[in-house]
Amino acid sequence: MELNQLLYFVTLVEQSTYTNAASVLHISQPSLSAAIKKLENEIGLTLIDRSTRKSNLTKEGSILYHEAKKLINHFNHVKGEMNRLKEHGPLELSIGLIESSKYWAPKVFKRFKEDYKDVRIKILDILSLEEVVSALSNFDIHLAITNQYINNEEIEVIPLYEERLVALLPPQHPLIQKNNITINELEHEDFIVCKEGYQTRSDILNAFRKSGIKPNIQIEIERFETACRMVEEGLGITVVPENYVRHSKDTNYYIRDIKNSNISRTVYLAFVKNRYYPPLVDRFIVLIQEFFGEG
Template structure:
């Protein structure tokens, strides 16, 4: 049994089709079928039940599939780390991020590029907590800037800064003229909030709970851009990170501070504790921490 056989087997299971798997692997279907049969003969177990219409994993196949996924991921990680050992000033840096960092991260890049001008940087939005953990553990990203407080043994979580969550509403809304706004005043408003699994949602609902107020949730969204569009059409109100609104000029939308000390959130930098970090990657992490006055 070798890694190529395991890769073939995993692809067949993922595609649930020999023909689709063969096409993805760029080999002939007979060659793929023979490789799976050879693996089954070697193990002494039938791994797949095949009919004219579908493929089903046997009990042995289920066990092997889970183990094979883990082994192939580990091999992929080893290959990535070996490549990164050689990177000192060029290569690719993959950064996960939330929406509100876009106002400050270009400033960090300006400083970083003085030392590493040849790095290719890829930004990916990674929002929900499970997505953050998966992205880091599969090495899809080198590190992630997130508002999710990740408490895992294999993940380092460094607080960078705190920011307020501010009320965003249409210019014609009656509350625009209020100097001070309490959460109680929002109780019967059509509220726009992040979907389940997003830390901002938890932060907001906790603030309402502390004030013993029940918000009237009308819309659930994944991106603040969607919330802003709904507010712009006067379809509801929302609470958003103040940094997300920096640099925006929209006369139809007004932001107001809410009289609540609970409406804040922390932004963190997270990365795998035991992952090899190239000098170029470490330099970006250090530059980010330095930008917010954090010790190296």
Template sequence: MDLKQLQYFVSVIEHMNFSKAAEKLHISQPSLSNAIKKLEQEIGSPLLERNTRKLHLTEAGQLLYERAIVVLKNIEILKLEIDEVVVHGTSEITIGVMESIKHWLPKVISEYKNRYPKMVFHLVDILGSERVKNSLRSYKTHLVITNQLIDDEDFEVKSLYEERLVAVLPLDHPLAEKEKLTIADICKEPFIIGKEGFQTRRDILNAFEKEGKDIKIQFVIERFEIALSLVRENLGISILPEKYLQGPTLKTIVQKEIDSPYLRRNVYLVYMKNRHLPVAIHQLLIEIEQCFSVKTN
């Protein structure tokens, strides 16, 4: 039994049709049929029942199919990992990111570049728990920084920090004079919020619901920078992560704490547990974690 035989067998099962499978594999139907017959002879048991128009798996065929899927997937992963080590070495890293980490991640990368100056970084937007999981499992990203709590057993999840979600107001807004706001203060204001599927949106709507208040949504946005632009033009108010608002942003808007236990969120570092990662990438994981462990100790 070899890998090619397993690939042929899996293709037949996925199509449940020899001619379609042969076409997909770019071989003749007789060659495919002979390969499956040879596999059955090696195993010593029929794998498929062919006495009707439709193919059916025997018990042995079902077992082989389930195991073959795992074997072929592991081979695919191994090829990716070997390619990464042999072809790319430690020269590239892809990180799934969210907009709110723009102030601290570049500082970590700057320090890291002193140790690995030739490393090329690919920073890609990854939002939503399903996209996070798919990007990691398909090896499109090495690690992801997210506010989504991923609890699947094949992921390593490190909590980096907790932060407040704070109100963002125009400089001349009447509420800007208050030291601290409540949800009751802002519930009647025109509101700027992220689109469906964003964790921050869910957190905000949950806070309003817990307080028994409605929210007047006027703008639905994909990026925080758009929310800030709308706030500056006095078109509404928003609630954003406090770390996103660090830096020169504060000179153009007013940031106010909201008295609500629900307007907080955690940010996580997520990567695959069993994926081989080069030493250079492991070092980046360590430096990201250390960035926040130092501040909280």
């Protein structure tokens, strides 16, 4: 098999017809048909079901399509990295971050810039599981710091640390008189929580469920920043990662530990396995692991 053969095959699958695919590839339709037939003969499998006018895949063809697509993406990624290095010099580090990483990420970036002074750093806010997987798979980012556990055989997921979740209460709330509160005391409160698809929401609701109560959800949000502002305005209470709020200044909410609940979440480092990464990416991974290895 040659890369061009796989490119022709993938284009045919995605364009549905030989006519459309040949037009996209800027070759004749007979040339494309001959190339696909040659590929089938070389591997000894039928890839295209020719009983219909459209180019439907056989089971074997479907497997090859998904694997060929990954190979072509990888090839284009490496080619692009080499061209960028040749034409523009230093590369770029692209990383997806969750909000609560703000307390430690700048420290790692500082150490990283000591080694790679001229490298550009691009940070993306990616929160949901779908966003993380998509950004990694589509080469939008090199790495992700996420609280989503990714059950994907193509993505490496390394646990970094556990972080507790704490309650935020608005001013004048009766519970601010207590140093610690229980999850049962939050049962009838107007509750602000992440929307569906966010791991933190699942962690919080599971803790409520284990306590035999159901939260009174009134507002669903995407960002902790939004939840904090709403609590300050007295719109309800929320639960957020301790690392997100412990070091915040000039706030108008009260932080309270939730005792006997074990509400916490795991933060992971995630990246795609078996993919070419510039040495600077490998270095950044080492720096993260050293940071948390040192406690």
